Amino acid sequence: MNAIELGPLVLSGERFAIIVGVAVFLLGAGVLASRVSPRFNGWSTVAVLAGLGAARLAHVVAHWSYFADDPLRALAVWQGGFIWAWALAPAAIAAVVMLRERRLVAWAAAPVIAAALAGIATERLTTGAEPVAAPAMTLARLEGGAVNLAAVDGRPTVINLWATWCPPCRREMPALAQAQDAHPDVRFLFVNQGEGPEKVAGWLEQAGLGIDNVLLDRAMAVPRHYGTVGLPVTLFLGPDGRLAEVHVGEIAPEQIGAAIARLRRNS
Template identity: 65%
Template sequence: MDTIALGPLVLSGERFAILAGVFFFLTGTGLLASRVGPRFNLWSTVVVFGGLAAARLAHVIVHWSHFREEPLRALAVWQGGFSWFWALPVVAISLIFLLRTSRERVWAIAPLAAAVLAWTAAHHLTSALEPLPPPPLTLAGLDGSPVDLAATDGRPTIINLWATWCAPCRREMPALAQAERAHPEVRFLLINQGEDEAKVRDYLEREALAFDHMLLDPGMATQRHYRAVGIPVTLFLHADGRLARAHTGEIAPERIAAEIARLTPRP
């Protein structure tokens, strides 16, 4: 799984890579500020916050159809979603206007290179995903019918591991329900981890949520099979059941749509 556990903190591979890059960049610019010139303090702040803001804004603009009804979701950066190419103008402009000498600009290459190398290494190390087969499990659905997770029906499958006590799980449920309605070519399996039928049924009725396949996994065997650390986890499976991608943490609607597009390429 693309997950890093730092004590009680669980990070997706994408978030860990971002933090690694920022850490090495700030460490390098801190050294330059003390040894080359204090202007590196302001420059590093502008690059980090300005670059993140530009990358997030570009992502929101590109995926505006998913943000139109919830514009404040643009602030939900914990969902992920950054167009990093658009951070480059921030870096270039700040180099010109905040670092005044050629010597400072040459030195600035070092922390930028360190950040890129750290981000790339962390991303590759954490994004490596074993194409696991579906688990040999049969789980009971809320409607009473058993579902064999190892059996496929010719469609790609999205598995979401969740629980009613998990706030990120609750926030992403409407997006998953909407995606299921919009994409009948994909099978959705919502698998509750560790809770009883009454609690799950009560939550779904209270929130007016409905899914074709709401399954119960009281022993959390699905989570162990996919080696998931924490929930929510959204798993994207090929039509033959092999794991294609995994997303740890709250998932955004545009990420769901992008992964469905990858699983169901148009001719």
Template identity: 60%
Template sequence: APVAVSALAWVAAHQLASATEPLPPAEITLAQLDGAPLDLAAPSDSPTVINVWASWCPPCRREMPALAAAQKANPDVRFLFVNQGEGEATVRTYLAREGLTLEHVLLDPHMDLPRHYGTVGLPITFFLGSDGRLAKAHLGEIGPERIAAEIARLD
């Protein structure tokens, strides 16, 4: 079963990456850790990196320091860290235990964001242009070199 899920996830990510027209922004509003809503479709006027993760996911945990460093190194890029299916207390405990300081940590209890893009599996990182349209999707653990390369391609 894990192989079938991985294959399905790869096919979905490949279809996203090879789409000729960038997908429109997700018309989804999610709660931030402080409870404030964030409309993912609201214009940000800057490129955006969205990381979809969970604290129970080993590759998610391994890539998080690289994403945190990229957020710090790229103040002109908006980073959103969208947790899948975990509660606020679990997320806060995980971030504190790992010593991670992230801006824009969002809770997606019903996994609406991956559903919007038609993806399964964790982690997945979406790279959106300044217009909010999906430019690239990376399924699986992502390293600092790939993060930097994808950010460099964004407008």
């Protein structure tokens, strides 16, 4: 399982784990506010906001080469990308400053630990990929000809499931196009879902994207094979054609690079 469906909303396992962790933290802090001291109300709000900001900032700094040309992308928190160890410092500083008493500061560790355990457990239960083999199906190639998804050539493969009507798909496509150019040793397949060649070609031309291996999955058979939900979805396959990793939702450039590096290490 790599996504959680909440009505029309589809969340990746990572994003759902963040929500669970924050909810557990706020619930725990609320219990302390009602039973120990009302100071925990203000502290929990500051800790969440400052912790999220610090964790995001740490990710941006660690991957600055991907943000240098577009620093404002640091605000695109919906893409994911946090280093959670850095959230501890602002939470601890806020506890010392706002709770003031040593006894209350000690109590503050309880919701932090509970949130960390809940988030880690949720992520482990909702992420991970079964090593499913690529489907034995042939899809028409927008540029002409056809591609057999099950055919392996010794390279890792990145399969992006997308559609022109999907805003996150459109936003992430330039990053995927750049990755295709930067990694000739990786096979990229852009598998459009349910649309005709005229619509797909028209949008690519309008967007000014010259990408190779745009495939037409009119029957939307690929997501059924892998059991994925929602769009966009990016699948990372090893050189043997077996699924190694799934990213649900809009993917950031640094996430593409990190996933490809993991494929290379494990191949």
